[in-house]
Amino acid sequence: MQGTLSQNAVPSVQLAARQRRRAVIATVLGNGLEWFDFTVYSFFAVIIAKLFFPTGNELSSVLLTVATFGVGFVMRPVGGIVLGVYADKVGRRAALSLTILLMAFGTALIGLAPTYDQAGIAAPLLIVVARLLQGFSAGGEMGGATAFLTEYAPPGKRAYYSSWIQSSIGFAVLLGAATGTFVTTSLDTQALYSWGWRVPFLIGILVGPVGYFIRSQMDETPAFSAIEEQGKEHSPLKEVLARFPRETFASFSMVILWTVCTYVLLFYMPTYSVRTLHLPQSTGFFAGMVGGLMIMCCSPVVGKLADLWGRRVFLSGAALAILVLAWPMFAWINHAPGLTSMLVFQAVFGVLIAVYTGPILAAFAELFPTRVLSTGLSVAYNFAVTIFGGFAPFLITWLIARTGSNMAPALYVIVAAAISLVGTFFVKDVRYGTQRAGAAIQ
Numbered sequence: 553m554q555g556t557l558s559q560n561a562v563p564s565v566q567l568a569a570r571q572r573r574r575a576v577i578a579t580v581l582g583n584g585l586e587w588f589d590f591t592v593y594s595f596f597a598v599i600i601a602k603l604f605f606p607t608g609n610e611l612s613s614v615l616l617t618v619a620t621f622g623v624g625f626v627m628r629p630v631g632g633i634v635l636g637v638y639a640d641k642v643g644r645r646a647a648l649s650l651t652i653l654l655m656a657f658g659t660a661l662i663g664l665a666p667t668y669d670q671a672g673i674a675a676p677l678l679i680v681v682a683r684l685l686q687g688f689s690a691g692g693e694m695g696g697a698t699a700f701l702t703e704y705a706p707p708g709k710r711a712y713y714s715s716w717i718q719s720s721i722g723f724a725v726l727l728g729a730a731t732g733t734f735v736t737t738s739l740d741t742q743a744l745y746s747w748g749w750r751v752p753f754l755i756g757i758l759v760g761p762v763g764y765f766i767r768s769q770m771d772e773t774p775a776f777s778a779i780e781e782q783g784k785e786h787s788p789l790k791e792v793l794a795r796f797p798r799e800t801f802a803s804f805s806m807v808i809l810w811t812v813c814t815y816v817l818l819f820y821m822p823t824y825s826v827r828t829l830h831l832p833q834s835t836g837f838f839a840g841m842v843g844g845l846m847i848m849c850c851s852p853v854v855g856k857l858a859d860l861w862g863r864r865v866f867l868s869g870a871a872l873a874i875l876v877l878a879w880p881m882f883a884w885i886n887h888a889p890g891l892t893s894m895l896v897f898q899a900v901f902g903v904l905i906a907v908y909t910g911p912i913l914a915a916f917a918e919l920f921p922t923r924v925l926s927t928g929l930s931v932a933y934n935f936a937v938t939i940f941g942g943f944a945p946f947l948i949t950w951l952i953a954r955t956g957s958n959m960a961p962a963l964y965v966i967v968a969a970a971i972s973l974v975g976t977f978f979v980k981d982v983r984y985g986t987q988r989a990g991a992a993i994q
């Protein structure tokens with residue numbers, strides 16, 4: 553009898569391990585491809601400005617382009633609430649499959665859109681519609697992906713599992729910057745502006761069928777399956793607002809630095825290097841590859857360490873380091889602009905972003921129970937991203953032009969780091985073996 557039980561237990565353990573590996577692979581690939589679609593727009597902002605927003609004034613064109621980048625974020629809270637509730641009521645798999653199809657459709661609109669010379673005012677309007685659709689999709693991605701991986705994580709590995717989401721964002725940055733480097737260095741200016749800029753977006757269209765297939769094959773998480781019947785009867789949004797205002801505020805405050813680092817220190821830097829530092833476009837792209845590589849490689853390492861040593865030491869330490877280093881690092885690249893300084897800049901901040909974001913999703917998951925996890929995180933995350941991240945490129949471009957100071961991005965990062973540093977003290981400092989055993993099925 554005992555031998556039979558042990559023999560049955562081995563396949564069960566192996567099956568659970570396979571399911572977890574499939575969950576990680578499906579989430580990382582899907583999330584990385586979706587983020588590639590959403591963010592590649594920022595890498596080609598200078599080119600898009602000239603093709604879709606020709607005002608006769610370079611600054612005005614760039615401002616319109618980065619404002620349109622921000623327009624996508626207006627829909628993120630809406631998408632976060634709608635898709636977050638959908639994930640908490642219908643399931644993580646269904647929500648994640650839907651988000652990737654919506655993102656691919658928005659990307660296709662940009663990649664195939666006629667330019668202003670070809671279609672007049674219809675061209676920028678198509679770009680705006682595409683960004684709104686992408687924003688709605690991205691709004692539901694983070695909450696659903698976090699809920700999925702943290703619910704699949706075995707005891708003591710929640711930070712490690714969820715850190716792969718941030719690693720996939722690093723992969724998206726790396727892939728977007730690598731694609732940008734390739735097209736800008738291998739094509740002449742005429743070819744780049746004629747069709748070369750469309751290549752990343754056309755690649756992104758493949759996200760739809762590939763990502764949908766990957767995610768449709770996933771199994772629903774055991775934690776969600778355990779509360780599925782309850783999910784049909786309760787209102788996740790109402791419960792988040794009524795019962796978890798402190799947790800929502802803590803998550804909101806910590807997301808501020810995360811989103812500012814992502815959209816200022818990573819995605820805006822190719823534009824900054826061209827317009828402000830007057831470097832070749834390929835330099836910004838190449839440096840961006842380094843930043844993406846650091847995040848992709850370091851995030852899982854930090855996540856593993858955060859399961860052993862706690863979340864707060866990494867969150868608070870990284871926030872403080874970014875606050876202290878932002879000003880001198882921006883001063884350096886302005887004093888000595890070039891490939892070397894940009895590479896060091898992206899490498900340093902890439903590591904610090906990984907240290908900050910590696911454990912952050914596990915920290916959020918420990919603030920909300922399963923039945924409202926996707927909704928709670930989606931609300932906090934997307935409002936912070938919309939307010940502080942989406943329009944950051946527009947605000948910084950405007951501030952630089954208005955004040956004549958190239959240090960505007962540094963001030964923005966410093967303020968964000970100070971706010972989020974305070975937020976890190978709300979974190980429950982969970983360590984290996986101390987996770988709340990019943991939290992996953994509340």
